[in-house]
Amino acid sequence: MKDIYFGDDSSGLFCALNDDHLNGLVLGHVSGGHRPDEEEEEEVVIGWQEKLFSQFEVDLYQNESACQSPLDHQYRQEVLKLENSGGRKNRRIFTYTDSDRYTDLEEYCQKITTAASEVPSFLVERMANVRRRRQDRRGMEGSKLKSRIITWEPSEDFIRNSHAINTPLQTMYIMADLGPYGKLGYKAYEHVLCILKVDSNGVITVKPDFTGIKGPYRIETEGEKQEYTSAWKYTIDNVSSLAQPEEEEREQRVFKDLHGRHKEYLSSLVGTDFETTIPGALRLFVNGEVVSAQGYEYDNLYIHFFVELPATNWSSPSFPQFSGVTQTCATKSLGMDKVAYFSYPFTFEAFFLHQDESADALPEWPVLYCKVLSLDFWQRYRVEGYGAAVLPAIPGSHTLTISTWRPMELGLVAELRRFFIGGSLELEDPSYVRIPGTFKGERLSRFGFRTETTGTVTFRLHCLQQSKAFMESNSLRKQMRSVLDRLEGFSQQSSTHNVLEAFRRARRRMQEARESLPQDLVSPSGTLA
Numbered sequence: 001m002k003d004i005y006f007g008d009d010s011s012g013l014f015c016a017l018n019d020d021h022l023n024g025l026v027l028g029h030v031s032g033g034h035r036p037d038e039e040e041e042e043e044v045v046i047g048w049q050e051k052l053f054s055q056f057e058v059d060l061y062q063n064e065s066a067c068q069s070p071l072d073h074q075y076r077q078e079v080l081k082l083e084n085s086g087g088r089k090n091r092r093i094f095t096y097t098d099s100d101r102y103t104d105l106e107e108y109c110q111k112i113t114t115a116a117s118e119v120p121s122f123l124v125e126r127m128a129n130v131r132r133r134r135q136d137r138r139g140m141e142g143s144k145l146k147s148r149i150i151t152w153e154p155s156e157d158f159i160r161n162s163h164a165i166n167t168p169l170q171t172m173y174i175m176a177d178l179g180p181y182g183k184l185g186y187k188a189y190e191h192v193l194c195i196l197k198v199d200s201n202g203v204i205t206v207k208p209d210f211t212g213i214k215g216p217y218r219i220e221t222e223g224e225k226q227e228y229t230s231a232w233k234y235t236i237d238n239v240s241s242l243a244q245p246e247e248e249e250r251e252q253r254v255f256k257d258l259h260g261r262h263k264e265y266l267s268s269l270v271g272t273d274f275e276t277t278i279p280g281a282l283r284l285f286v287n288g289e290v291v292s293a294q295g296y297e298y299d300n301l302y303i304h305f306f307v308e309l310p311a312t313n314w315s316s317p318s319f320p321q322f323s324g325v326t327q328t329c330a331t332k333s334l335g336m337d338k339v340a341y342f343s344y345p346f347t348f349e350a351f352f353l354h355q356d357e358s359a360d361a362l363p364e365w366p367v368l369y370c371k372v373l374s375l376d377f378w379q380r381y382r383v384e385g386y387g388a389a390v391l392p393a394i395p396g397s398h399t400l401t402i403s404t405w406r407p408m409e410l411g412l413v414a415e416l417r418r419f420f421i422g423g424s425l426e427l428e429d430p431s432y433v434r435i436p437g438t439f440k441g442e443r444l445s446r447f448g449f450r451t452e453t454t455g456t457v458t459f460r461l462h463c464l465q466q467s468k469a470f471m472e473s474n475s476l477r478k479q480m481r482s483v484l485d486r487l488e489g490f491s492q493q494s495s496t497h498n499v500l501e502a503f504r505r506a507r508r509r510m511q512e513a514r515e516s517l518p519q520d521l522v523s524p525s526g527t528l529a
Contacts, residue, residue, distance in 0.1 A: 044093045053079060054094035054177055055185035071099055096173040103171050168200040178221045178232055191219055194236055211235040282352040285464040290326050290344040294337045295455025296384045298374040301340045302328045307348050310364035311437055315351045322348045328375060366391045369430050370457050372404055380422030385454035388433040392463055400459045408452040
């Protein structure tokens with residue numbers, strides 16, 4: 001039996017390696033230079049990046065002509081010191097650290113599958129040249145802060161080096177020389193027992209995992225002439241000493257200080273020029289788009305639109321009302337209608353601060369007004385329709401289709417003037433489409449006001465609401481919840497009104513259809529006959 005132990009900084013990991021010689025089914029039979037009357041055992045405690053020389057390396061570095069790099073000369077001095085002090089303590093177990101050639105060659109020659117005839121693909125050959133550890137740049141990366149988060153004009157070298165995840169990584173291999181007894185120091189008998197990797201994020205990878213209660217791992221080797229088979233068993237355990245409370249406390253302080261510095265660094269990159277909302281207030285963002293208009297008489301349409309805020313509880317950071325004018329757009333045929341696609345974006349922002357908390361107080365919501373106009377080749381200007389809609393009280397994406405109408409004048413002369421000269425009746429106050437904000441009476445009469453239904457305008461709105469009450473659990477949140485409940489009731493009231501209007505229209509159509517039927521089908525006598 002042979003045992004190996006290895007671990008991290010202080011004590012290390014514990015690994016046990018057992019050697020049982022197999023020839024067929026006979027346990028204990030040894031040939032090819034093995035000693036049948038003795039079991040080999042070895043226990044080693046290995047620290048992180050601790051170098052243990054193999055017999056092959058001891059023979060290699062004793063020859064000065066084989067040393068090429070400064071690391072080779074350093075290893076030669078260590079090997080000579082070991083020989084003067086009585087030789088190395090380990091026998092079969094040794095290590096390859098992150099600086100050894102074996103680590104680079106192992107990463108370069110690593111295969112994807114276990115097939116012996118595997119041919120590396122083009123991607124594998126390209127990725128083999130990208131060493132993930134980047135040792136030469138590791139110190140520079142840790143001390144230099146990145147002033148630019150986004151590289152707007154990347155160079156070819158930057159693209160080639162950054163196209164894959166390139167996390168700095170340190171690797172350590174724990175090996176075993178499983179050659180026959182008396183024939184140690186041959187590369188063919190070297191086998192990997194464990195691979196340890198630590199990246200810059202602090203992630204430690206151990207492959208294979210610690211043995212625990214799973215039982216020992218097993219490796220089978222063959223002799224020179226394949227006349228026997230050797231089975232080796234080994235275990236891996238973590239024998240690192242636990243950190244003292246003082247060390248843990250010091251580590252927590254270091255992490256806290258590091259986190260605080262990193263937070264300050266990110267804050268310096270982002271900045272602090274952010275507006276804060278008033279406690280109990282609601283901030284409304286609307287990113288909208290004038291999508292299209294269809295069903296109008298003339299071509300070359302453009303739309304003048306604006307948002308009107310209620311007189312109470314609402315305010316805007318820039319100006320009392322927001323307005324805009326789209327570009328002139330030609331129509332295209334879509335079925336029986338002519339459609340003009342604008343795709344005109346706009347942004348609107350307002351603040352709502354509810355001051356009246358009485359049960360009868362129902363908050364008002366901003367209203368979107370639109371005015372559709374046409375302009376032909378001869379610069380003749382015509383009003384095609386007016387429309388209005390209440391902005392959605394619920395955050396999210398909404399699509400509004402506003403039906404429009406225009407004031408009309410009876411008589412043939414007015415239509416001829418509109419066709420040949422242009423111009424028509426216009427509203428002096430566009431908010432007259434609904435109840436104007438300046439109206440102070442109880443009832444608004446439109447008796448005698450003649451209109452004509454025209455087309456529809458489609459708006460797409462993305463509404464966002466911001467308030468401290470959404471993240472607080474005190475009385476401000478309860479206060480804002482009552483406000484939003486009233487807003488929800490307002491939207492429900494509007495929905496109920498729309499349902500009643502649809503019911504009246506359906507009832508009127510049923511009455512018209514009933515009047516158009518023959519009387520003998522409708523009268524009871526005709527039905528009885």
